[in-house]
Amino acid sequence: MxxxxxxxxxxxxxxxxxxxxxxxxxxxxxxxxxxxxxxxxxxxxxxxxxxxxxxxxxxxxxxxxxxxxxxxxxxxxxxxxxxxxxxxxxxxxxxxxxxxxxxxxxxxxxxxxxxxxxxxxxxxxxxxxxxxxxxxxxxxxxxxxxxxxxxxxxxxxxxxxxxxxxxxxxxxxxxxxxxxxxxxxxxxxxxxxxxxxxxxxxxxxxxxxxxxxxxxxxxxxxxxxxxxxLPSLWVFLVIVLGILILIILATSGFMHFIQRRRRNDLRRRVINGEVNLEALGVKRLTVPREFLEKLPLYTYSVLPAGSDHEKTVPQPPAQAHNLPSPTIEAETGVKTLPLTRRSSAPIATAPPTDTSPAFSQPTCPICLEDFESNETQVRELPCRHIFHPDCIDTFLISNSSLCPMCKESVLPGGYCPAKITNVMVRRERLIRRMQSRGTTHAASEPASSRSPSSLPRPLGSLGHRIGGAIAGRRVFSAPERRRSQPLDIEMGTSQAGTRSEPSAALPHHQAEASPAGSQIQDGAGCSEPTTQNRREWARERALALLGNNHIPTESDEEDRGPRWKRGIRKIFPGFR
Amino acid sequence: MSTKRIMKEYGECVADTPEGMKINFDENKITKWEVLLDGPDQSVYALPEVLSVSVRQGGHFKLEISFPPEYPFKPPVVSFKTKIYHPNVSNDDKGSMCLGLLRAEEWKPPNKVVAVLRLIQTLLIEPNPDDAIEPSIANDYKENYKEFEKTAKEWVKRYAK
Known part of the structure; x- marks a missing residue:
């Protein structure tokens, strides 16, 4: 006053x-x-x-x-x-x-x-x-x-x-x-x-x-x-202004509070291993050196009972920590389904005795150099894929925390990036909402919905929203021409081919053969979409091609938009 | 490392080139491949039959695949040197193509050039208008396929002989 x-x-x-x-x-x-x-x-x-x-x-x-x-x-x-x-x-x-x-x-x-x-x-x-x-x-x-x-x-x-x-x-x-x-x-x-x-x-x-x-x-x-x-006009204005400021402050405070709770909640879930930020496409993570050092490093050997005693050592531990991490992953939901599916491709082609899947990889998938028995040092990831340490270390430190072969996280279950930002919270919530919507859909859909393409759907939709916001030109719509559908299957196989490519142990067509077969089945499921699922189907097809695009960089969203918009986001976190 | 891997991949490509492709490889500049691609028969990018009565060969497209120094950690860059009427290829002098596994976020080191070449071929057969770089062409493709087909064929005749 x-x-x-x-x-x-x-x-x-x-x-x-x-x-x-x-x-x-x-x-x-x-x-x-x-x-x-x-x-x-x-x-x-x-x-x-x-x-x-x-x-x-x-x-x-x-x-x-x-x-x-x-x-x-x-x-x-x-x-x-x-x-x-x-x-x-x-x-x-x-x-x-x-x-x-x-x-x-x-x-x-x-x-x-x-x-x-x-x-x-x-x-x-x-x-x-x-x-x-x-x-x-x-x-x-x-x-x-x-x-x-x-x-x-x-x-x-x-x-x-x-x-x-x-x-x-x-x-x-x-x-x-x-x-x-x-x-x-x-x-x-x-x-x-x-x-x-x-x-x-x-x-x-x-x-x-x-x-x-x-x-x-x-x-x-x-x-x-x-x-x-009656208060004069001035007093009235001041009172209105005061009330307005009060409301804004209260709202801002409330939103900050909510956002903080969500951040803490997300952090808790990440630490509990319920959520993998990178697998969801929420945030691109890299592996700190100290975790890298802990990954087993040993000399590659093709002989099952080689003289190198180290070779036998990594095998049980590899299995030991292979078990818990996928089960944790399994709780994150849809993600693991295609994961296990995809990773199953190289494993299926491995010798049935399965001494260790790692040794069915004679080539480093990154540099395509063959491993030399009893000579090459290899690094084994928790998913048991092996690489040259030089190759995989560069990748994990600077690119991603996921195995380049099967996209399983290399980071231990409870690892949480130092800072959970509001953007991460928002994306995670969005993805979760899309997923819950997706699962209700899945119940009514044929098996095709469980094909690998069902994974990228929520992510893709996120990408769609983000991409749409950026370029405003990505539009999903139902296919209009039936004639294109058989070609889609072909597309699917080629897609599968590229995905299973890493099983470098085998010649191309052979590597392609097994996933391609299953893909065609999926494709067949796709080729007769019911009318109400058409749209969904088209979207899946498009997204299968796109993959889970747009793991946005840190600055992708927070720094985007004019200054006033950023200011509003600061005052009202969670505001879109 | 990238040099070695590119060489190795070239070897593989030569041994198993996808049908309708030819790779021109310059030993002095191995990070830039020139690829000659024939429009697949099923696509609108095949040369009109009138011009190729006996040999059903498609329109000839020249592509450039350049490998960044960070390859294979970063995806190769694909650009059409020949103009093409396609929703996923930018309609400028760059002729760039960027989708699917060619995206930086989507690229994985184990992916290979062969896969990229196959993706390109597949996209010629079946464009992806939902992730178009040229919205107007995508719109044509979706709303007015006849028109799209006509223009695409015209362009092939004009540019991709």
């Missing part, structure tokens, strides 16, 4: 009521006086009382504070010029209470000036003299018999020909009351101006024990209150 800028002449503390009472004021100079006697308000039955509840116009509310309502003994200020004194005689009785009629005790008694507003120059003189006597307020009235509301503050009749500077010069508020009340009070002021014996009902007053030296005078209290008045 300190912000309120109020035009100088807008009264915010308007007078709500004015009460005129009669008060017994001890004479501080009387020698017999008990110093501790204080002014007493006299009862209505023995003195003048005049409450004014309405038709009060506040002309100036200068120097009035809340809880500091003006009050004081009434008096008519003195005039300077003879002309004004002469004019005043028509409105002010000769014996009206003047400043000389108020007992002086230093400045201990508060004063309120009371004057008829009969001419601007004389009013200026009134104010001038009032300013000398340190009053709490001035009450004025325009002489007459009117019982109407006095003119409003800006009315021309309140002009003093000085452009309103009198309001600034005065260090007290000014209130106007209706003409009739003014006349009555002025009349009373002339009655209560002399000795106690001269005032009305003086006998009664003396009877109740007032001292003969006391002064009986009128005093006024002004009750100010802005409560019932």
């Amino acid at each position: 300190a912000l309120i800028v109020r035009p100088a002449d807008t009264p915010s503390l308007a007078a709500q009521s004015i009460g005129i009472f009669t008060s017994d004021v001890p004479d501080p100079l009387a020698p017999t006086q008990d110093e501790r006697r204080r002014p007493v308000t006299l009862g209505a039955d023995i003195s003048f009382q005049y409450p004014i509840q309405y038709n009060i116009q506040t002309l100036s509310s200068k120097d009035v504070e809340h809880g500091d309502d003006p009050f004081g003994l009434l008096f008519v200020p003195a005039l300077q010029s003879d002309a004004c004194k002469k004019a005043e005689a028509a409105f002010v009785p000769a014996n009206a209470t003047r400043i000389q009629n108020i007992p002086r005790n230093g400045d201990s008694y508060a004063l309120i000036g009371f004057a008829p507003w009969f001419s601007p120059p004389c009013m200026l003189e009134y104010f001038q003299s009032v300013r000398k006597s340190d009053v709490k307020a001035v009450i004025v009235y325009q002489p007459g018999n009117s019982t109407d509301m006095p003119p409003i503050m800006n009315d021309a009749s309140w002009g003093l020909g000085d452009g309103g500077t009198w309001k600034v010069d005065n260090d007290f508020p000014t209130y106007a009351i209706m003409a009739a009340s003014g006349g009555i009070i002025m009349e009373e002021l002339s009655l209560y101006s002399g000795n106690i014996t001269d005032v009305p009902q003086s006998d009664d007053l003396l009877d109740i024990g007032l001292e003969p030296t006391d002064y009986v005078r009128l005093y006024a209290t002004v009750a100010t209150d802005s409560g019932t008045q």
